[in-house]
Amino acid sequence: MRIERISMAAELPVLLSEVRDFLKISHRDEDAMIAAHVRAAAEACERFTGRKLISQQWQLTLNDWGYGVIEVPLSPILSVDKIEYWAAGVFQEIAVVNYLLDRTSYQARILPAPTYNWPDPEREVEGIKITVSAGFGAGHNDIPHDIRLGLLHWVAGAYDAGEIAENQTVIMAEKLWQPYRRVAL
Numbered sequence: 001m002r003i004e005r006i007s008m009a010a011e012l013p014v015l016l017s018e019v020r021d022f023l024k025i026s027h028r029d030e031d032a033m034i035a036a037h038v039r040a041a042a043e044a045c046e047r048f049t050g051r052k053l054i055s056q057q058w059q060l061t062l063n064d065w066g067y068g069v070i071e072v073p074l075s076p077i078l079s080v081d082k083i084e085y086w087a088a089g090v091f092q093e094i095a096v097v098n099y100l101l102d103r104t105s106y107q108a109r110i111l112p113a114p115t116y117n118w119p120d121p122e123r124e125v126e127g128i129k130i131t132v133s134a135g136f137g138a139g140h141n142d143i144p145h146d147i148r149l150g151l152l153h154w155v156a157g158a159y160d161a162g163e164i165a166e167n168q169t170v171i172m173a174e175k176l177w178q179p180y181r182r183v184a185l
Contacts, residue, residue: 002061003073006131009054012038013045013140014151022152023159034155041154041173045147048174050182051075053143055135062128065118070110074134075182077101077108085119086127094119106182150176 012035019034020026042053058074080101084091098116102109110130112118121127136142150173157169 001073002126004059004061005056006059007057009042009052009056009135010138011054011140013042013053013143014038014148014155015140018148019152019155023156034159037155037158038151040158041151044154045151045173045177049147049177049180051136051180052134053136053147054140055133055138057081057131057133060130060132061126062130063125064121065128068112068118070130072108072110072130072132074132075108076134076136077103078133078135078137080110080130080132082129082131083110084129084131086121086123087119088122091129092119144180146176147180150174 016028016031016034016038019038020028023034025034046052052074055078060070060072062070080096080099083094083099085094086092098113100111100113102111136144136147140148153169153176154173157167157173160169
């Protein structure tokens with residue numbers, strides 16, 4: 001399975017005004033640098049937790065349906081936007097009524113509807129494309145408060161020290177993110 005991001009988050013996971021307040025900065029002169037720190041903090045949080053923060057669209061490319069249940073290695077899944085398979089020289093879209101999204105399992109899964117069988121793609125390699133949206137939601141207010149607070153601590157560490165390794169504010173951020181961390185089972 002190949003996984004590729006096809007659209008980035010539309011906004012930052014915390015507002016620049018929140019970061020300026022947290023850092024006790026009253027001017028906007030450093031907003032570009034602060035925004036870069038927020039993006040880095042979001043990436044660090046996503047790596048640490050294994051979860052996407054703001055809604056992003058991803059495409060999964062598969063060779064076959066495996067055993068019929070597709071485990072989606074992204075979390076949290078907001079929606080399955082499209083499932084396509086290769087037939088008659090083009091990708092054909094599968095109707096939404098023909099599959100189910102199981103978000104209650106630890107790892108989200110896509111299953112065929114009870115009366116539906118996945119069609120065989122007419123090419124052996126990369127014959128199936130699944131487009132999903134992942135994240136807590138479309139805006140910063142959809143992200144749990146303690147994750148957002150962890151992002152503010154991480155940014156403070158980067159802004160004040162300029163160095164992240166062994167920084168106490170980063171340790172605090174990771175403690176706030178810990179309850180959301182996905183582990184391999």
